[in-house]
Structure formats: C-alpha cells, structure tokens
Amino acid sequence: MxxxxxxxxxxxxxxxxxxxxxxxxxxxxxxxxxxxxxxxxxxWLDAQVNPQRYAVSGPATLPPSRYVAAAQAVLAPGERIASLRYPEGGEGPVVIGAVSARVGPPQRTNIYLGGATARVLDKAGSNEGAVRVLHRLHGxxxxxxxxxxxxxxxxxxxxxxxxxxxxxxxxxxxxxxxxxxxxxxxxxxxxxxxxxxxxxxxxxxxxxxxxxxxxxxxxxxxxxxxRAGQRPAPAVPLAEPVQRVDEIVRGVGGQPIAITWPTDKSPAWKVTLVQGDAEVADASGAVTTRAPQPETLAxxxxxxxxxxxxxxxxxxxxxxxxxxxxxxxxxxxxxxxxxxxxxxxxxxxxxxxx
Incomplete structure (x- = not known):
C-alpha cells in the first residue's frame, strides 16, 4: 500500500x-x-443605457395588429416580423422581433414600441449595444x-x-x-x-x-x-401568413406574453400565455393548447x-x-x-x- x-x-x-x-x-x-x-x-441597466426604449406612456392595451403595423413601417427591405413580446408586469415597451429574409443566417432586429400608443421608441440589431456586448462577454x-x-x-x-x-x-x-x-x-x-x-x-x-x-x-x-434542448434551425417567417395576429389572440382566449410567427420550417403560430402555451395551425386556424409544463432542472x-x-x-x-x-x-x-x-x-x- x-x-x-x-x-x-x-x-x-x-x-x-x-x-x-x-x-x-x-x-x-x-x-x-x-x-x-x-x-x-x-x-435596469438597459433602461439606463437606452432610456428612449422605456419612454412609455401607459400599459399595452392596443390590439397586436397596431404594434405590427407600426413596426412594419420602419422595417428595412427584406425584413419580416418574427415575434411580439409584451412587457413583463405590464411595464415597459412592447418588443417586435424581425429577421432578414435575405441569403445567409437571419439577422435579428428589435423594434421597441410604446404600449399605449404603438409609437416606435427605438430600433436596434439584437447584437448591438453595450448590454448585449455584456451578454456576449459573459456567455x-x-x-x-x-x-x-x-x-x-x-x-x-x-x-x-x-x-x-x-x-x-x-x-x-x-x-x-x-x-x-x-x-x-x-x-x-x-x-x-x-x-x-x-x-x-x-x-x-x-x-x-x-x-x-x-x-x-x-x-x-x-x-x-x-434531454438537452436543441437549438432551432434558422428559419424565415412567412411573408403572408393565412391567419392574422388579432385572430390568433382571440382564438387562444387568454392573455398572451409572447407570439411567434409561423416560418418556412414550422407553419404554426406559437403563443406563450400566462397559463400554459398554445399552437395555432396557420392553414386551418386549429388551436392546440398545452397545460403549464413543470420547470426542467436546466x-x-x-x-x-x-x-x-x-x-x-x-x-x-x-x-x-x-x-x-x-x-x-x-x-x-x-x-x-x-x-x-x-x-x-x-x-x-x-x-x-x-
């Protein structure tokens, strides 16, 4: 020994x-x-660095189509709406995510909107800005x-x-x-x-x-x-979905937190709700709901x-x-x-x- x-x-x-x-x-x-x-x-840090994004005048009470129309007015050629996210706790901007449909990896852009007015507060690439650099540095x-x-x-x-x-x-x-x-x-x-x-x-x-x-x-x-979650493959949102976003919100019958547009890889709307999630087939409008899933250890x-x-x-x-x-x-x-x-x-x- x-x-x-x-x-x-x-x-x-x-x-x-x-x-x-x-x-x-x-x-x-x-x-x-x-x-x-x-x-x-x-x-808090993002609000200090980019105060213009948080200059809201009230809660997000407008139909989602109003936010979509305001965002589309400032999109660059080739950009398409990919998502809409409401502010947490009812405070802050509504954020529209858009991606480029051009050749190559989709480049994401965020448009920040006032919830009460749908006024465009800011537009920036998802990898731009000091806070995003901190995320990349830390990750x-x-x-x-x-x-x-x-x-x-x-x-x-x-x-x-x-x-x-x-x-x-x-x-x-x-x-x-x-x-x-x-x-x-x-x-x-x-x-x-x-x-x-x-x-x-x-x-x-x-x-x-x-x-x-x-x-x-x-x-x-x-x-x-x-099982570790797989990163989704790059996808481009559909240019002209069959369903309209207001119809999607009415169809799921709940308060949405986020809405994801159908893409060329997954032709269905995905809606995150306060209680559970829903998926809406773009072709038929059929709604599939899921109860809240237990949180994974990851x-x-x-x-x-x-x-x-x-x-x-x-x-x-x-x-x-x-x-x-x-x-x-x-x-x-x-x-x-x-x-x-x-x-x-x-x-x-x-x-x-x-």
Missing part, C-alpha cells in the same frame, strides 16, 4: 491547485465575473465558436477553486473561530482574500456549477436524465444563475458572487507576487552564540 498523505501534505496539494487555478485564469475570471454581476440588473468571452465551452471550463475551475479555498480557509489547529479573525495574516490582501473567500464560497460554488451546467447542457442533462439552474424571478435577496447574493471573485483574483495575484519577493530576500546569517 502507498504512503498515506498527511493532513499538511494534502493541504499543500489543494493549495497548489487553488493557487494555479486562480493565477492562470485570473485575467479571464475578472471580465466574466464583472459582466455577470452587472447582468443581474439587466433590465462566450467574445470568442466565436469555442467561447461557450471556454466559459464552461472556467466555471469548473472556479467551482474547484471555491471548494479548495474553503479547505484552505479552515484552520489547521485550534477552534474554527480562528478562521474568522481579521488579522490571521500580517498582509492586508491576505486577510481580505481569506475573509471574502469564506463568505462568498457557497454562492460562488453555486454560480460556478450553474454556469458550467448552462455551457454543457448535454453532459449535465445526461446525468439527471433530462431551467432552474439558469434562473439560479441569473436571478430571474428569485427576488432581491437572491439577486444581491449573486451580484456579490460575481463582484467578489474579481477582488479575489487581484488579491490572490498580489499575495503570489508578495510571496515571490519574500523568497528572494537574502537570509541574514545569525552570529554564532558565544
């Missing part, structure tokens, strides 16, 4: 894993963490192709770092209360690193795990027995990660869970630099005792 590692030797191994994970990935962790922290307040580090996988592996590394950090925080000797002392080390950055690392450990582990889950849905779905993981519908306390926790890792990356680097300087200091030889 091999030699069993002592507690100190095992701690040294975890320290090396923790240290090099932080040092090698620090420059990637900082933009990933800060962008995620900002996106917790996505709607793929702006790296095309493999960016999402890179972010997923960073999530795995951050999960490992948070758990090994908890191990290293735990005092080797004495009461656990020693770990809560501020002056555990002589250096300010070391004390800050230890204290912030402990208090953010569990939220950071949760954010790291859920981030990896979002990046690798097929892998985690196979573990829990859920969807729960995404809500935990971005704070959607989780309340202000949770949102503050994940905001700090995104902000503090950037501080830990900086303090970890300064601690490492400080330790290198300390090792290079000449050792003063003591005079022999008389």
């Amino acid at each position: 091999g030699k069993q590692l002592s507690k100190v030797e095992l701690r040294n191994i975890w320290f090396s894993v923790h240290k090099w994970a932080g040092l090698l990935l620090g420059l990637l962790i900082i933009p990933l963490s800060l962008s995620g922290s900002a996106l917790v307040w996505h709607d 793929s580090l702006l790296v095309p192709g493999m960016g999402r996988q890179i972010v997923g592996w960073i999530g795995v590394a951050m999960l490992t770092s948070s758990l090994t950090g908890l191990w290293l925080w735990w005092p080797l000797t004495g009461s656990v209360r020693r770990g809560f002392r501020w002056k555990r080390r002589p250096q300010f950055d070391a004390n800050l690193h230890h204290q912030l690392g402990f208090w953010i450990c569990i939220p950071l582990a949760m954010l790291s795990l859920t981030g990896a889950w979002i990046s690798f849905p097929a892998f985690f779905g196979s573990i829990v027995g859920e 969807r729960t993981m995404r809500r935990w990660h971005d704070g959607t519908g989780m309340g202000p306390v949770w949102q503050v926790a994940i905001f700090l869970g995104g902000l503090i890792p950037a501080v830990l990356a900086v303090t970890g680097a300064t601690m490492w630099v400080g330790s290198r300087k300390w090792r290079k200091r000449p050792v003063r030889k003591l005079a022999p005792a008389e």
